[in-house]
Structure formats: C-alpha cells, structure tokens
Amino acid sequence: MLYPELFKQLESVRWDMDKDIPWGSFEASKLSDEQAQTIKMNAITEWSALPATEMFLRDNKDDSDFSAFMSIWFFEEQKHSLVLMEYLKRFRPELAPTEKELHEVRFEFEPAPALETLMLHFCGEIRLNHWYRRAAEWHTEPVIKHIYTTLSQDEARHGGAYLRYMKRAIGKFGDEAKAAFSKVGVLMASARRTAQALHPTNLHVNKALFPRDTIQSRLPNPEWLEQWLDTQINFDSGWESKVVERILHNMSLLLDRSFKSVQELNRYRKELAATLVAAGAGPQPRSA
Ligand SMILES: [Fe+2]
Ligand SMILES: [Fe+2]
Secondary structure, three states, X not given: OOHHHHHHHHHHOOOOOOOOOOHHHOOHHHOOHHHHHHHHHHHHHHHOHHHHHHHHHHHOOOOHHHHHHHHHHHXXXXXXXXXXXXXXXXXOHHHOOXXXXXXXXXXXXXXXXXXXXXXXXXXXHHHHHHHHHHHHHHOOOHHHHHHHHHHHHHHHHHHHHHHHHHHHHHHHHOHHHHXXXXXXXXXXXXXXXXXXXXXXXXOOOOHHHOOOOOOHHHOOOOOHHHXXXXXXXXXXXXXXXXXXXXXXXHHHHHHOXXXXXXXXXXXXXXXXXXXXXXXOOOOOOOOO
C-alpha cells in the first residue's frame, strides 16, 4: 500500500493556513479588481475536487489503497479553494464565491476507465503547477503571490503521488496500463493549446448535461479560463513547452524509454496498441 507512506510524506510538508500565509503583508494598492476576479474563479475551480473525488471513489471501488489516498488529495484541494476564499473574504469580500456558486460545479461525471483518469489527473497536476507558477509571477500583491506559489508546490506533489500510483499500475496491469497512459499522455501533451486548454476541469464529462458538462462551463464566467491564460497570466508557448517537457520526462522514466517529443510518444502508443491487438488483449487500433 502506498497510502501510509504518502500520508507521512505529504503531512510532513503541509502548510498551515494561519501561520504559513503572511496575511499581515497585504498591500491593498497592489491588487486590481481584474486580479481579484481571477482569484474567485480559481477558488471555484479548486472546489471541483469535490465531484472529482466522488468520481474517483466510485470508479476505484476495488482499490482501497488509492481510495484512502483520495482523503489526502481531497483535503488538500478543498484547502486550496478555502485559502483563496479566505483571501477574498479578508480583502475583497464582495468577490468571495457564494455557496450556490460553489455548489454549481458539483455534478456527476460519467464513469470512465480508471487508468486513463489517473493519467489525466497526473497531467492536470503538472499543468496546474505551471499555471500557478505563472499566476504567482503575474500577480503584484505579495500575499496572493505567496499563496499561488504555495498551491503550485502542492500541485507538483499531487502529480508525484499520482505518478507513484501509475508505477504501481504498470506492475499490476503491464501493457494495459502503459497503453492507457501513453494514449492520454499524447492527448494531454499535444503541444500548443488547440481549441481549448487541456485540463480535467475543461473536459466534457457528462453527455447528458452537454454543453454544461465541464467544470469551466459552470463558473459564473465560463470564458474566464481562456482569458486568464491568453491575456492575463499570458501562458505562452514557452510555458506550454515546459508542461510538455515535464510530461514527456515523466513518461520516459515511467515507461523506461526516452520520449523527446509527443510524436515519439505517439509512435510508442501505436506500437503498443498493435502488440495488444496481436495478443488479442487490447482495443482495436485507432488511426490518429
Ligand atoms: Fe489545487
Ligand atoms: Fe492538485
């Protein structure tokens, strides 16, 4: 079981809401209305760990180790939402999300293959780590800069924890796990954002509720994410390639083979799919 060790590790570096956030250093003149609005949207997006946890627990009923780890992940993500709300309550109370706005992002996700979801969230944590690092640079007010840096470090650790479960899955399921990880890896590392930002909160997860079946579509301002990335924190191609590099680096370690580009990972994915089909074990190959 990985849960006891991850519990220890994550507890030893956990920050304290009162003591570790320098609330006293707040400088009102350095926070614009535009910046404060984006904090509200991030607070609501972080709240979506709630429906994600409900999905994880439902889709991992036969995995008590991972389900126990969810208690840590859920706690830390809700705390991210809480610290952003605490900031707004103190310094821009009119922008603190209402309970109704938070509840809007709680809806049912359709059941999905557990291994693909795991990889999706691993990539999501890597991406969010980079988004928050950029947000910390973009913000000018010192307390919120500190908060985004703190959150970005948590997201990196979450990615590390998911990676441990991915390693374990390869030991348990072999090529089936490798196929799932490389498939989602190719999707999530497809360089340069295309039509939409590639993050779990921006993917459609329930056909019956389409088009309001992404977390982002249920925010008070559904267009916010693209705006935040493109014109506010300016998440440009240089940053995008850092995300892709991190994903490829970790895939190389995990799959014990070097991937220098998404194309190489895609080639590996196709080889593996062909092997699985030849063995009669895998899905039909899809052209890509
Ligand atoms: Fe978070
Ligand atoms: Fe996270």
